[in-house]
Structures are given as C-alpha cells and as structure tokens.
Amino acid sequence: MALDQRLPREERSKVVKMSNRTIYEDLMDLTIALSSERRIETLMARVVEAAMRLSNAEGAAIFTLDRLARHLHRVSFNYRGLTEGSQSEARIAIYGKSLQLNLQEPAAFAVSTATAVNLADINSAAGYDFSNIRQMDKAIGFQTSSLVIAPLIHGDQTIGILQLVNVRDKVTGTVGALPDFLLRPLQSFAAHAAVAIWNTRLLEENQRLIRQLGRQNEELLQENSRLLNKVARKVVKPKGIVGDSPPIERAYGLIARAACSAVPILLRGETGTGKEMMANFIHSSSERSGKPFVAQNCAALPESLLESELFGYVKGAFTGAVANKSGLAHEAHQGTLFLDEIGDMPLSLQAKVLRLLQEGEVRRVGSTKAEYVDVRIVAATNANLEEKIERGEFRKDLFYRLNVFPIVVPPLRERPSDIPKLVNHFLAIAAGNIGRQAPQLSAEALDSLMCWSYPGNVRELRNILERAVLLVDDGQQIGRSHLPAELTGMSGKPAVEMSSTIPDGDLKSIVGQYEALVIEAKLREVNWNQSRAARNLNVSRRTIVEKLQRYDIRRPGSVSRIDLESIES
Numbered sequence: 403m404a405l406d407q408r409l410p411r412e413e414r415s416k417v418v419k420m421s422n423r424t425i426y427e428d429l430m431d432l433t434i435a436l437s438s439e440r441r442i443e444t445l446m447a448r449v450v451e452a453a454m455r456l457s458n459a460e461g462a463a464i465f466t467l468d469r470l471a472r473h474l475h476r477v478s479f480n481y482r483g484l485t486e487g488s489q490s491e492a493r494i495a496i497y498g499k500s501l502q503l504n505l506q507e508p509a510a511f512a513v514s515t516a517t518a519v520n521l522a523d524i525n526s527a528a529g530y531d532f533s534n535i536r537q538m539d540k541a542i543g544f545q546t547s548s549l550v551i552a553p554l555i556h557g558d559q560t561i562g563i564l565q566l567v568n569v570r571d572k573v574t575g576t577v578g579a580l581p582d583f584l585l586r587p588l589q590s591f592a593a594h595a596a597v598a599i600w601n602t603r604l605l606e607e608n609q610r611l612i613r614q615l616g617r618q619n620e621e622l623l624q625e626n627s628r629l630l631n632k633v634a635r636k637v638v639k640p641k642g643i644v645g646d647s648p649p650i651e652r653a654y655g656l657i658a659r660a661a662c663s664a665v666p667i668l669l670r671g672e673t674g675t676g677k678e679m680m681a682n683f684i685h686s687s688s689e690r691s692g693k694p695f696v697a698q699n700c701a702a703l704p705e706s707l708l709e710s711e712l713f714g715y716v717k718g719a720f721t722g723a724v725a726n727k728s729g730l731a732h733e734a735h736q737g738t739l740f741l742d743e744i745g746d747m748p749l750s751l752q753a754k755v756l757r758l759l760q761e762g763e764v765r766r767v768g769s770t771k772a773e774y775v776d777v778r779i780v781a782a783t784n785a786n787l788e789e790k791i792e793r794g795e796f797r798k799d800l801f802y803r804l805n806v807f808p809i810v811v812p813p814l815r816e817r818p819s820d821i822p823k824l825v826n827h828f829l830a831i832a833a834g835n836i837g838r839q840a841p842q843l844s845a846e847a848l849d850s851l852m853c854w855s856y857p858g859n860v861r862e863l864r865n866i867l868e869r870a871v872l873l874v875d876d877g878q879q880i881g882r883s884h885l886p887a888e889l890t891g892m893s894g895k896p897a898v899e900m901s902s903t904i905p906d907g908d909l910k911s912i913v914g915q916y917e918a919l920v921i922e923a924k925l926r927e928v929n930w931n932q933s934r935a936a937r938n939l940n941v942s943r944r945t946i947v948e949k950l951q952r953y954d955i956r957r958p959g960s961v962s963r964i965d966l967e968s969i970e971s
C-alpha cells in the first residue's frame with residue numbers, strides 16, 4: 403500500500419512528539435478488542451472511533467463494497483459525534499457512466515488501486531472529483547477540508563475503505579493531511595480492521611444461514627409430518643371396511659388420491675357394493691374429517707321435500723313452514739355432502755345442485771337470497787348416467803362437473819377373494835347382535851357362497867348370513883341347507899366345484915378339477931381379463947387360454963366352445 407504519489411507531502415514545521423511505542427500499543431489493544439467483537443455494527447463503530455482517536459480527525463466513516471463491487475456503501479460513520487444522517491447519498495459508484503473506473507472519485511480511486519489517499523485540503527487538490535463528498539457533507543451539515551482514505555484490504559481483495567476527514571494537528575489544531583508517521587499505523591490498523599470486518603461478516607452470514615437452515619428444516623419437518631399424517635390417514639382403512647382383493651385395493655388407492663383434494667367424487671357401482679361406505683371413507687380420509695358428513699338419498703324423497711331437505715326453506719315458503727330452516731347443505735358446511743342415488747335427482751333440482759357444486763351457492767325454498775357454503779360433494783349412483791343424459795333425464799353439465807373423479811366400486815363377483823373375509827365379518831356381527839358366538843361354516847356352504855354371482859353384492863351377502871345365523875342352532879355349523887335355495891341349486895356355477903371330499907378319479911383329473919376352479923376364481927377377480935389373470939398366476943396368457951379351452955371355462959353370459967361347436971354343426 404503506498405501513498406498517493408500525485409500529491410506533495412506536507413512538511414510539518416513541528417515534529418509531533420508522539421511516541422511510536424504508544425501508538426503500537428494502542429493498535430495492539432485495539433486489534434485484540436476487534437477480534438473479540440461479534441456484532442458487525444458494533445465492530446465498525448469501534449473501528450471508526452479508534453481511527454478518529456488515532457488520527458485526531460473530526461470524522462471517520464467506513465464504506466464497504468457490494469457483492470458485485472460496483473458501489474461503495476457507507477455502513478458506519480461518526481462526524482463530530484453525529485452517527486446518523488441521510489443515507490440517500492451515502493453510496494459511491496466505482497464505475498463511471500461509460501463503465502470506466504471512476505478514478506476521479508477519491509474513494510473509488512483508493513478501492514480500484516488499493517492505494518491510500520491523503521489530501522491536506524480538498525478545496526485546493528487537483529485531479530479529483532469531490533462531488534460525492536460535498537453531497538454527503540450537505541446532507542449532514544458538515545464541511546470536509548482534509549481527506550484521508552485507507553483501503554480496507556483482506557488478502558488480495560479490497561473490501562471497502564476507511565475514510566477520515568479534517569485531521570487536526572494535535573498541537574496546533576490546524577486541519578491538514580495525516581502526518582507520515584501516522585500513516586503507516588493507520589494502514590496497519592485498516593488491515594486489521596479489514597480482517598475483523600471480513601470475519602465478523604462471515605460469522606454473521608454463517609449464523610444467518612444457520613438460522614435460515616434451522617427455519618427451513620423446521621418447516622420441512624412440519625411439512626413432512628403433515629404429509630406423513632395425511633398419508634397415514636389416507637391408507638388406514640376405517641374399521642368395518644373389509645376386503646383386500648386387487649379390484650377393491652385399486653378403489654382404495656383412488657380414494658387415497660382424491661381424498662386430500664376437494665374435487666367432487668362420483669362413486670359408481672352396482673347396488674350394495676359399498677358406495678356409501680366408500681363415501682364415508684373419503685370423508686374420514688380427507689382434511690374435512692373433523693367436520694360433518696351429511697348423507698341424503700336422492701331417490702328417497704319426493705321432489706319438493708328433497709329440495710327443502712337439501713337447501714332449507716324460509717318461513718312462509720309453504721304451508722307448515724312456520725320458521726326458517728336450514729338445509730343439509732348448510733349442515734354439511736366445511737364437511738362432506740353425500741348425495742346417494744344422484745341419478746334419481748329430479749331435473750329441476752339438478753340445476754340447484756350444479757350451483758352448489760360450482761359456487762357453493764344455496765338458495766332456500768321461498769327465498770331469493772343466495773347463501774354460500776363450503777361443502778365437498780360426493781355423489782353415488784348405480785344408474786347409467788350416460789343413458790339418462792341421452793333420455794334427457796340428467797343434465798350433461800352436472801354430469802361433467804360430478805364426473806371429475808369417478809371411482810368404480812367393483813361388484814362382489816369380481817372380487818371373490820374378499821368373500822371369506824366378509825363372511826367372517828358378517829357372521830361375527832350377526833351372531834353378536836343376538837348374543838351368540840359366530841357359528842362355523844361348512845366347506846360346502848362356503849363353496850356355495852364363493853360361487854354365487856351376488857346381484858345384490860355385499861348387502862346381499864350380509865343378508866344371506868344374517869338369515870343363516872338365525873336359522874342355525876347355537877353351536878351348529880352353517881351348511882348348505884341354511885343358505886337360500888337359489889344359491890345351492892346354482893345356475894352359472896363354475897366348471898367344477900370345490901368339495902369337502904376329494905372327487906373320484908385319477909390324480910391328473912382331480913388336480914385338473916382344482917386347477918379349473920383356481921383359474922376361474924382368479925379370472926372372476928380380474929373381471930375376466932386373461933392377461934391380468936395370467937400375470938397374477940405367473941403363467942403365460944397362452945397357458946390360460948389353453949386351460950380355458952381344456953376345462954371349458956367361460957365367462958357367465960358368453961357362449962361356450964361346445965355350444966359354438968353345436969351351432970356350427
């Protein structure tokens with residue numbers, strides 16, 4: 403670091419009697435003090451104060467370079483005890499308009515050249531542009547005459563400047579340049595201050611990053627546990643829902659996906675498949691689980707009653723409306739409104755349901771005022787809505803709005819592997835209701851139950867078992883005789899039937915009968931999709947096709963190979 407050679411050194415008439423030993427001792431004390439300072443603002447204020455003491459200046463300031471090294475920003479200053487002032491002009495551009503280094507600006511010069519500037523009087527110094535200094539002076543009512551700038555250098559990098567103004571001779575009191583014997587100590591002090599500023603900045607940045615990381619970590623942990631809760635909530639099947647066959651697991655999977663959003667859900671499936679149970683499952687898996695789940699069967703009430711039940715009414719709307727009454731849509735606010743048998747909703751009401759779906763709007767019967775609720779709609783139907791649209795019985799717009807996320811609840815005949823579990827479940831409930839132990843089921847009875855096509859699905863199975871529990875004596879096994887006749891004198895039964903006694907014949911034919919039974923059961927489970935059945939049984943599709951032909955296994959309702967042969971001949 404060298405003195406600005408463009409300027410003549412001022413010869414001092416009187417040698418200041420100042421002991422170098424004392425200056426260095428002061429510097430050492432200061433350096434130790436700086437190394438223990440942890441807050442950047444306090445550290446800089448101490449540097450400014452110490453620099454003023456060392457040089458007997460009227461003011462001192464620190465400017466640091468921004469990250470792009472395009473500007474110096476005043477970060478600390480003390481001008482005759484004034485430590486706050488207008489910050490608007492406290493910025494110095496390092497580059498001029500043509501993007502050339504602004505070497506006329508003394509601070510920019512000191513930074514760009516890593517050279518100290520020591521001017522006895524800026525009013526008579528040539529080659530510099532002092533407009534920044536004058537502007538800053540104006541903002542705080544000061545007048546700079548002498549100016550000393552020491553660059554703050556850390557390693558090979560200039561990080562800012564230490565600026566001193568109006569350095570006064572300690573003896574004469576005159577303002578002038580900094581005497582030579584003080585310049586080196588000041589530069590040494592600036593170097594220590596630069597290291598301290600650099601380290602403290604790093605420390606602060608470090609601590610800020612640690613705090614930021616801590617906060618982000620905390621947020622992530624919270625988000626993680628929220629998601630885990632959500633997932634945990636989603637995958638837990640509510641008690642009472644039985645079944646883990648692939649088709650029903652697929653439906654659970656869709657429910658898990660849809661539950662966390664507020665999209666309307668349309669549950670489709672035959673009667674008795676468990677659509678209402680699934681609607682409950684959706685609600686309890688969603689974020690609305692703490693709020694009401696309100697269900698209404700749209701086929702159960704005549705049009706006018708259904709309207710007032712769903713949307714409420716105002717006093718005097720009809721005979722008997724003696725007071726205002728809110729509807730189920732109001733009751734379900736923030737929760738779920740389950741509209742069962744939506745296909746039977748009268749056309750005139752469908753428009754109101756559409757408005758509820760689209761805008762959350764509810765209009766009570768007899769009122770022109772719109773109210774707004776926040777409900778999630780889950781609808782269910784076993785009707786063919788597409789056909790109803792064709793016949794003009796169901797609004798297309800309502801269908802599209804409802805059908806955003808359709809979930810098909812599979813019929814029981816497509817998931818026979820759920821039957822034994824459902825049987826145990828319903829036997830336990832039915833026997834429990836009459837204070838008995840659940841009865842055992844004979845192999846033939848289970849066989850019959852496994853082979854039935856269940857047009858009434860799970861509800862039908864439940865009814866069959868409730869009846870059987872009433873028919874069987876306490877301690878007796880449920881046999882075929884306790885089941886409805888149509889089950890035991892089955893039509894549409896499989897090619898072979900599992901029996902408790904091993905059928906007659908050689909080993910090959912007996913194994914063949916069992917093989918046919920297994921293949922048929924697996925095909926029913928995957929809705930007669932041969933590729934899927936092959937995958938599940940870990941055999942090729944060719945093998946399945948070949949065995950279907952060999953055992954004459956056919957999908958109910960389709961024409962058998964033998965039938966085809968007889969037609970052809």
Ligand SMILES: Nc1ncnc2c1ncn2[C@@H]1O[C@H](COP(=O)(O)OP(=O)(O)OP(=O)(O)O)[C@@H](O)[C@H]1O
Binds near residue numbers: 644676680861
């Ligand atoms: N997976 C299941 N586990 C246990 N019970 C079930 C299951 N699925 C259905 N049920 C029972 O079967 C009966 C019919 O179910 P639910 O009323 O939910 O069917 P649904 O499809 O809504 O019928 P509908 O179309 O006639 O309204 C109920 O008693 C229900 O508890």
